[in-house]
Amino acid sequence: xxxxxIRLYLDHPLAAGQPLLLSQAQAHYLxxxxxxxxxxxxxxxxxxxxxxxxxxxxxxxxxxxxxxxAQTAPQRAxxxxxxxxxxxxxxxxxxxxxxxxxxxxxxxxxVQTDFTNAERIRQDRLQAHAIEAAEQCGGTFVPExxxxxxxxxxxxxxxxxxxxxxxxxSRLGAAxxxxxxxxxxxxxxxxxxxxxSAPERIRLGALPFVTxxxxxxxxxxxxxxxxxxxxxxxxSLGDWx
Ligand code: SAH
Numbered sequence: 587x588x589x590x591x592i593r594l595y596l597d598h599p600l601a602a603g604q605p606l607l608l609s610q611a612q613a614h615y616l617x618x619x620x621x622x623x624x625x626x627x628x629x630x631x632x633x634x635x636x637x638x639x640x641x642x643x644x645x646x647x648x649x650x651x652x653x654x655x656a657q658t659a660p661q662r663a664x665x666x667x668x669x670x671x672x673x674x675x676x677x678x679x680x681x682x683x684x685x686x687x688x689x690x691x692x693x694x695x696x697v698q699t700d701f702t703n704a705e706r707i708r709q710d711r712l713q714a715h716a717i718e719a720a721e722q723c724g725g726t727f728v729p730e731x732x733x734x735x736x737x738x739x740x741x742x743x744x745x746x747x748x749x750x751x752x753x754x755x756s757r758l759g760a761a762x763x764x765x766x767x768x769x770x771x772x773x774x775x776x777x778x779x780x781x782x783s784a785p786e787r788i789r790l791g792a793l794p795f796v797t798x799x800x801x802x803x804x805x806x807x808x809x810x811x812x813x814x815x816x817x818x819x820x821x822s823l824g825d826w827x
Contacts, residue, residue, distance in 0.1 A: 592620060592628045593637075593721045595728060596652075600635040605643070606652040613650045616642070629658060631720075633728040636661040661726050664690035665824045666771040668748070670697050671812050672778035673704040673734065678809045682776075683712045683731060685809075687719035689816040690825060691729050695773070697737040701780030707734045741789065748773055750796045753815045755781045757800035764822040767797065772823065774815045776808055 594616075598606050608616065616622045624642050630652065631637045637659035640652040669691040673679045679696075686694050694716065696707050712731045720728045744750075748771040751764070755777065775790075782790065790796050801814045820826040 591639075592616065592622075593724070594628055594630050594640075595717045595721055596630050596632055598630075598632055600630060600632055600638045600654050600657075602654060602656060604654040606630060606640060606654060608650045608652065610648055613646060613648065617645050617647075617650065627655075628652065630654065631726045633720075633726070634661060637726050659726060663727050664692045664725075664729070665769075665820070666748075667691055667816070667819060667824060668693040668695055668773035669776070669812060669816060670695045670737075670740065670750075670773050671776040671808065672697055672699045672702040672737075673707050674778055674808050678807070679704070679707065679712070680715050681809050682812045683715045684719045685813050686816060687716040687725070687729050688723045689813065690725075690820060691774075691816060692727075693732065694729050695732045695740065696734045697740055697775075698734055699737045699778055700783035700786055702778045704734070709733050737786065738789075741793065744793075744795065746795045747771060748795070750775050750790075750793070751815065751819060752790050752796050752798045753777065753801055753811050754787075754790075754798035755805060756787070757798055758805060759803045760800035762800045762802045762818060764799065764818060767823060769823045772819060774812070774819060776812045776815060778808055 596606055622642055626642045628640055629637050630640045636657050639655045639658050643653045644651040669686045673696045716729050716731055750773050752775045
């Protein structure tokens with residue numbers, strides 16, 4: 587069986603014959619780690635123009651060049667689902683971003699809630715995780731990871747056309763169902779280890795575009811809750827149907 591081709595995200599226009607310049611890190615990966623030589627073929631995508639077969643034209647330590655040959659898959663966008671989550675410990679936050687990209691979130695928004703411990707995030711690192719997840723899962727879309735923003739401010743400027751599915755730990759044990767909810771633009775909201783504060787619950791409970799949801803009879807860690815809520819949404823209202 588032929589070996590699966592390497593998939594590479596390139597922030598570069600893709601068209602037949604188009605030369606594609608590699609960054610030093612990409613060149614290191616392709617030529618030093620994977621030992622590709624001139625003529626080897628890889629798959630490239632830029633998040634906008636589908637997936638393309640490309641061949642190695644020039645090998646160099648500092649960079650090198652590919653040439654795009656032909657499109658192998660059309661561009662596919664995930665449903666209009668955002669993930670809002672309160673960042674937790676580094677490895678678990680990385681996990682949340684990686685899984686959100688795999689599960690088909692269109693945008694990832696870290697939010698600072700009353701009980702969020704993290705003061706800042708490394709947006710560039712998290713974005714790199716989203717790119718790696720897209721490369722690995724066969725996707726042609728890379729969700730944007732936004733910078734950390736206070737939840738209160740995100741809610742102040744919220745477009746009410748986008749509904750929020752609030753994973754509400756106080757509904758523990760209720761049926762975890764999205765029955766009766768309509769497809770459309772949504773955002774899933776997951777709290778931190780400490781859950782949501784009383785003022786946050788009052789505010790979220792009063793917003794007409796917020797729907798609280800249970801994630802079953804057990805308290806899930808925030809990283810598990812993010813995966814569970816995205817799965818529930820995708821299966822009920824998203825592109826798993
Ligand atoms: N410390 C809190 C739990 C926080 S769990 C407590 O003891 O109540 C972290 C986040 O995951 C929660 O804020 C919520 O968004 C989500 N979550 C975890 N388990 C859940 C459940 N069974 N139902 C709904 N949301 C849940």
